[in-house]
Amino acid sequence: MAPKIVKMGIDVHLNGSAEQFHDVFCSRTHHIANVCPDKIQGVEIHEGEWGSEGSIICWNYVHDGKKCVAKELIESIDGKNNKMTFKVIEGDLLKDYKSFKFILHVTPQEEKGSIAHWTLEYEKLKDHIPDPHTLLQLVTDVSKDIDAHLITQPQVSRVEADVPIKATAEQFHDVFCSRTHHIANVCPEKVQGVEIHDGEWGTEGSIICWNYVHDGKKCVAKEVVESIDREKNKITFKVLEGDLLKEYKSFKFIIQVIPQKKGSRVHWIMEYEKLKHHIPDPHSMLEFAVQLHGLASLMFSTIV
Template structure:
């Protein structure tokens, strides 16, 4: 049993009591179930699973939240994700030399379920990217093509968008397109993101399910400095865009 305390941006101290549910030392996997505290005011149940996977150089920490909302309107736990990333970064700082941390490509991942078919969602993001500005005009002001053609590898597109209350721009090159597996990537080559990150890439895959699809969004990034924050709010922004596209296709 463990008790965690954290302080929110508003200065409020929140408390959560967790039960250590399972440890798999061979697979380097551990899980905690929340049994008391602030989280259960918003979620009927909340479980945190952490697995550390060895790599050729270092390791990958994979954290999964399983939760059941008290009400449909309850937001997804992005704040808890951010706290988890902060803890992971502190551990990384303790175990790894600062200069080594700067050169590591890191990843953030989210999965968004949609009722629409994977092929339809892939078509919007890959071939009709410009539609996103019409779908989400409050956050995406425009998407224009600078070189090449829509849905073509190597083409360059520009975004004007609002992020964290700021007007931002991004120029991206369309990377690998795997039409068979509904997968596409966008590499940022100019814009606001490169003020904080040496490199930044969006990788999207649209996975068919029996009653819809799952959009898997992976952010691959390399920080300019050790103290640069992880792009959690950009991951949240991506979540919002995906859901807006899903709503658009539902009406179409």
């Protein structure tokens, strides 16, 4: 006998952008408890990384006046379409349901804002189990709380890319952390120079200046090394001055290198706030970074 899978859904109208709302549930899920602590008391990661498929997270929430727990697998993420699926693998919901999924799809609207379409997909353990209408209402209320919070915050967006490499995570991280000034030797047509203006190479708080060619133009970016996490092979650069700030109020480059069975995976994130709405998202800059990482990997055979 085929499983009796049932679906119920709702549209929640949002004032914020589709990208922002999706990013909260994808990469910043752990902040939701700060926005609506009366409904969500905590979200912790148990396995994997925030914003990556296959990760396992645990929700502590209040439903129908009771404290509940749900351990979920991030089954799929579609960043391009602002869509993701959470599959419940342990917790209170599985006392009544054989399976349970939360599917989020956020679509931009032509004039303003976006719509979050939530789908609850479930199979009851017994026929008399009620449909989860109150849970759908909880999801709606949490969505509205998050949207209200987002419109009071700076309109920070992000673009991301994952790139597999043959080098180890430690090797690649070290290039951007401590040997950044050598990158111009490997790809002078893209990066013409990297100089330190304050501090020491490989230390937080140092200020470095990049001279690079982007979209056929010579550009400059003065950046502070905002944070370094050697244990996670992660580094964040915050732009202080330069060409990028002609179009963006703020701009950050975040690089994390994650070990794989063979080689590693470079996760690039660019976080930015536009000065004006018509400014394009920096996809060409992301492509520049992806190309740069391939050339930078040559350093392992050229630097002694």
